[in-house]
Amino acid sequence: MKLLLVAESREGKLLNSSYELVAFARELGADTAMFLVGAEGDLPAYDGTLYLADSGTAGEYNPSCHKSLILEVVEKENPDMVVFCHSSYGWDLAPRIAYSLNAAQVSEVVEVQDGQLVVPACNAKLRRKVKTSTVKTVVTLQAGAFGLTEEPAGTPSVEKINQDSSDGIEFTGYEQAESGGVDLGKATIIVSAGRGIGKPENVSIVADLAAALGGEYGASRPVVDAEWVEHNRQVGTTGQTVAPKLYIACGISGAIQHLAGMKKSEFIVAINTDKDAPIGEVADVLVVADLKQLVPALTEKIKSL
Amino acid sequence: MKILVCIKQVPDMESKFKIDDAGTWYSKADLAWRMNEYDEYAVEQAVQVKEQLKEGDITVLCIGSDKVKETMKKALAMGCDRGAHVSDEDSSLKEPLQIAGVIAEYARDKGFDLIFTGMQSQDRGSGQVGLLVAEMLGLPGVSTVVDFSIEGGVIAAKRELEGGMKACVSLKVPAVITCQLGLNTPRYPTLPNIMKAKKKELISTPIAELLKVDARQGTEKMYFPEKKGGGLVLEGETPELVEQLVKILKEKTSVLS
Ligand SMILES: Cc1cc2nc3c(=O)[nH]c(=O)nc-3n(C[C@H](O)[C@H](O)[C@H](O)COP(=O)(O)OP(=O)(O)OC[C@H]3O[C@@H](n4cnc5c(N)ncnc54)[C@H](O)[C@@H]3O)c2cc1C
Ligand SMILES: Nc1ncnc2c1ncn2[C@@H]1O[C@H](COP(=O)(O)O)[C@@H](O)[C@H]1O
Numbered sequence: 001m002k003l004l005l006v007a008e009s010r011e012g013k014l015l016n017s018s019y020e021l022v023a024f025a026r027e028l029g030a031d032t033a034m035f036l037v038g039a040e041g042d043l044p045a046y047d048g049t050l051y052l053a054d055s056g057t058a059g060e061y062n063p064s065c066h067k068s069l070i071l072e073v074v075e076k077e078n079p080d081m082v083v084f085c086h087s088s089y090g091w092d093l094a095p096r097i098a099y100s101l102n103a104a105q106v107s108e109v110v111e112v113q114d115g116q117l118v119v120p121a122c123n124a125k126l127r128r129k130v131k132t133s134t135v136k137t138v139v140t141l142q143a144g145a146f147g148l149t150e151e152p153a154g155t156p157s158v159e160k161i162n163q164d165s166s167d168g169i170e171f172t173g174y175e176q177a178e179s180g181g182v183d184l185g186k187a188t189i190i191v192s193a194g195r196g197i198g199k200p201e202n203v204s205i206v207a208d209l210a211a212a213l214g215g216e217y218g219a220s221r222p223v224v225d226a227e228w229v230e231h232n233r234q235v236g237t238t239g240q241t242v243a244p245k246l247y248i249a250c251g252i253s254g255a256i257q258h259l260a261g262m263k264k265s266e267f268i269v270a271i272n273t274d275k276d277a278p279i280g281e282v283a284d285v286l287v288v289a290d291l292k293q294l295v296p297a298l299t300e301k302i303k304s305l
Numbered sequence: 306m307k308i309l310v311c312i313k314q315v316p317d318m319e320s321k322f323k324i325d326d327a328g329t330w331y332s333k334a335d336l337a338w339r340m341n342e343y344d345e346y347a348v349e350q351a352v353q354v355k356e357q358l359k360e361g362d363i364t365v366l367c368i369g370s371d372k373v374k375e376t377m378k379k380a381l382a383m384g385c386d387r388g389a390h391v392s393d394e395d396s397s398l399k400e401p402l403q404i405a406g407v408i409a410e411y412a413r414d415k416g417f418d419l420i421f422t423g424m425q426s427q428d429r430g431s432g433q434v435g436l437l438v439a440e441m442l443g444l445p446g447v448s449t450v451v452d453f454s455i456e457g458g459v460i461a462a463k464r465e466l467e468g469g470m471k472a473c474v475s476l477k478v479p480a481v482i483t484c485q486l487g488l489n490t491p492r493y494p495t496l497p498n499i500m501k502a503k504k505k506e507l508i509s510t511p512i513a514e515l516l517k518v519d520a521r522q523g524t525e526k527m528y529f530p531e532k533k534g535g536g537l538v539l540e541g542e543t544p545e546l547v548e549q550l551v552k553i554l555k556e557k558t559s560v561l562s
Contacts, residue, residue: 125322126324129528253318
């Protein structure tokens with residue numbers, strides 16, 4: 001079996017997630033070639049053929065240009081599988097490539113079981129084993145699901161390619177993440193509010209517990225999107241990555257994008273009314289309870305210690 | 306401006322799921338159903354565009370059993386003008402390529418300027434349908450949009466990248482946009498609008514008329530993930546839970562000392 005691994009870079013810098021593609025290929029015991037739109041000065045540590053398009057000319061992500069480059073490499077290498085990270089880059093390109101190749105696309109693979117791909121369903125509460133019936137498949141890998149067991153090493157043999165193509169989507173620049181405000185990365189204790197708090201008035205329940213513990217409060221994305229809490233307190237892939245001594249998740253279901261931001265915490269407590277909430281998979285303790293009762297009672301108890 | 310919004314009806318994710326008899330999907334019995342969260346942003350954005358331009362016609366499309374009409378009525382009450390229901394008892398068996406194929410078949414030759422979808426569905430979560438529709442219709446497609454504006458047929462959109470960074474893009478209509486959480490603030494339908502929605506057009510078409518694409522994949526098995534880690538689960542009355550939790554925090558962490 002042969003895999004084409006589509007690595008990623010941004011502003012000429014290779015993204016580390018690209019090595020997850022290599023780990024996936026190892027797990028399958030497959031041959032590989034790699035594709036990257038990037039810079040010659042920052043190549044992946046990889047033994048094999050690297051098809052490199054210069055980010056200076058191919059530009060920052062441009063769907064139709066990157067698509068035609070990948071199709072060109074597919075033509076040369078004839079891989080059985082084209083593999084992307086399930087990232088803003090990968091999930092945008094994968095359906096376009098799959099469509100052009102008449103290939104089945106399997107999104108957000110978390111595991112390989114007896115050679116078959118497994119993906120999450122229903123907010124990670126369920127798993128789905130997928131069977132495909134096409135010659136080629138296109139897959140995206142869930143962030144963090146496949147990790148290299150050793151330091152990446154090797155020197156690629158570079159083959160340069162280039163293309164000029166545009167589909168009328170013009171990239172006009174990046175907007176950097178907001179900075180300033182609290183730095184959750186420095187907090188040793190974080191108590192986070194999820195949609196389970198129900199209404200904005202209840203942010204204080206969570207903030208009070210954080211204060212009683214001498215920590216900071218954070219939030220999941222819906223709470224931030226609803227503007228109940230400011231963005232610099234958001235934990236997750238599109239917010240902060242934190243690893244405090246204690247993380248208490250109040251009314252947070254445990255979606256992968258939230259877990260990615262906090263699962264390295266030393267000790268994790270989840271307070272949730274749903275015993276099956278996926279947060280239970282990473283929690284050291286899952287307290288099955290209504291946060292509106294439990295959290296204030298816990299705050300009182302801690303204050304009295 | 307002619308706008309198409311694609312929505313899906315999904316179970317409430319806090320539901321207690323069971324696996325169906327075939328072992329390939331969740332059982333549809335005893336679930337509460339709602340609009341896919343991402344699609345609420347799609348509907349809201351379509352309605353906002355129409356309000357801003359003071360003209361336009363919004364079709365909301367949903368593929369599913371008769372039950373999905375309840376969710377379509379919510380979209381009509383939020384401000385969509387007409388409903389296109391594609392009737393299919395087995396829509397959960399259709400893979401994203403087939404769903405996209407049906408949408409593209411419906412949209413072809415209707416001259417939509419804008420097609421909005423959610424970036425992903427909460428149950429299947431493939432994140433493919435919107436972009437596949439764009440490919441099938443030969444339109445530019447922008448995914449994971451968290452900021453959208455339009456003026457004189459030119460769209461300025463922001464795509465969300467990892468870590469809170471955004472990529473700004475500019476493109477002309479016609480285009481396909483897939484909507485990410487936080488794009489806007491979806492409105493709650495008002496009672497008068499709920500009443501008005503009852504009179505809006507909602508036409509059903511059997512899926513056979515629009516389905517021209519064969520499945521390239523299927524589900525072999527659906528199952529609950531094994532509980533890893535073996536974390537402790539505490540259940541009971543609040544005072545005892547608090548006692549237990551404080552005891553654990555004292556023993557297992559240094560934060561209370
Ligand atoms: C590309 C992308 C990036 C994303 N980035 C992020 C990110 O950075 N951070 C992030 O958090 N999310 C992110 N998300 C969203 C993520 O997928 C989830 O939608 C989100 O994390 C859900 O937040 P939640 O757990 O608070 O809400 P829900 O999933 O709605 O869960 C609410 C939970 O509260 C529980 N509950 C309800 N009432 C109570 C009560 N009274 N007491 C106790 N528990 C209760 C429920 O059982 C449920 O488990 C991203 C999504 C995408 C697609
Ligand atoms: N059955 C359906 N009917 C209408 N639109 C759908 C359906 N399934 C998915 N979609 C649309 O496609 C988007 C992405 O779905 P998915 O590719 O399944 O993650 C959803 O947010 C909807 O906008």
